[in-house]
Amino acid sequence: MSTAPHGPERSEGGRSGSEDLSGRTVVDRGGSRIGTLEQVYLAPDSGSPTWGVVRAGRNKQRFVPLHDANPGENAVRVSASKRQVRSSPTASTEPELRPEFEGRLTEHYSGAPNTARGSIAAVPRTRGAVSGSLLVLLGVWTALVPFVGPYFGYGFGSGQPWVFTADRLWLCVLPGVAILLGGFVMGPTGNRFLAAMGGSLALLGGAWLLVGPSLSRLWGTEGVATAIGSPLGSPSMWVWAQLGFFFAVGALVTALSSFALGRLSVRSVRD
Template structure:
């Protein structure tokens, strides 16, 4: 299980970038929105107070930092921590202005829009909608980090095998690796023997030589056996 804690950095790249951008948007909107007549009162830029610290800056840091962790982490546990941090920041963007009335830290101001549609858009862009979108992408990252892919499990098994010497070719009881990049050379007979056993293109062994035929007796000229005679009877 330890080997599966490593993840590719690209696993949370998209969610991490989007969370980082959402954190920057949420943290800067109340301060720079008056430049574009889109934001919250007072109608002045870079106004700081305790309410904006608790309801704007704190969740923006949580979402942005969580997105940065998700974007750059190569450890599964650390990436999950970053995703949860972004979830909390997004949730606070969505419900913070409602819950904050319990301890009365103040308000971040009223929307600057001169009609209801624009005021709703400013409220969604600065708090409620922003928080929901941040929670969505953070939850998406959590789902991706919680699943161990087949390729990751295979790579983890290979790393564990190299660690205990079962597949690295250098452990006790295993055959050393004599591949083309190992820097060593096998004995010639062993190499050819392995090739002939396993390679489908190896030529078959040559057939055994034929057995010699028994020699036939050829009589010398003048020494002919007369048909019908036996023993020492010869006709010369």
């Protein structure tokens, strides 16, 4: 940067070209209007503009970089984006910028690949699309398998399909709905925090599939000894039923939602 370490000085009179910039409209690098340039800071050694103060809506003053600004006929175009300017550090205008504040400004605008990415809440819609879609399918499977599994001799308790019990509600339907809703929320959203809520909801549903069958044996209703009912079919089907109803699905849901939450917690360069 050409700015002196002790900070640039405010322009006075006609000693520099700052008069040509003050009062002019400032636009970002894409041509979007930012505001009106009210004050210009100069480098004390060269007298060239370094920073400017722009009033941008609701009387908010923001600092913009003028090191490589392009003073066109209609407006002054700066190299920063409008979002960068809106998120820039703020301070009261003074005759000289404090070195520590100027350092913050330099750090903010020199990190253009990062600070121009927009709000921290923004996330590409593709970030959770695959995980969300898989969670939706797993949620549908979890909620429906106790009702359609008996058609194929696959399940627990009653061998008749579409028999509703409290055990199936608590152990299959409710966690399935939680996983389904979590996948629906996480898949298409462009909001990081909303997607994280969906992933957390699916994670809870998956965790319940892992511990619910064991905890169900403590329930005092609908069969204390076998809360989920006896497995249907042969002993080999018993194993597949436990995996397909609860443990394998729960582990897969937990892994997918945890992976998605991990990706959502990190801002990549493309964000």
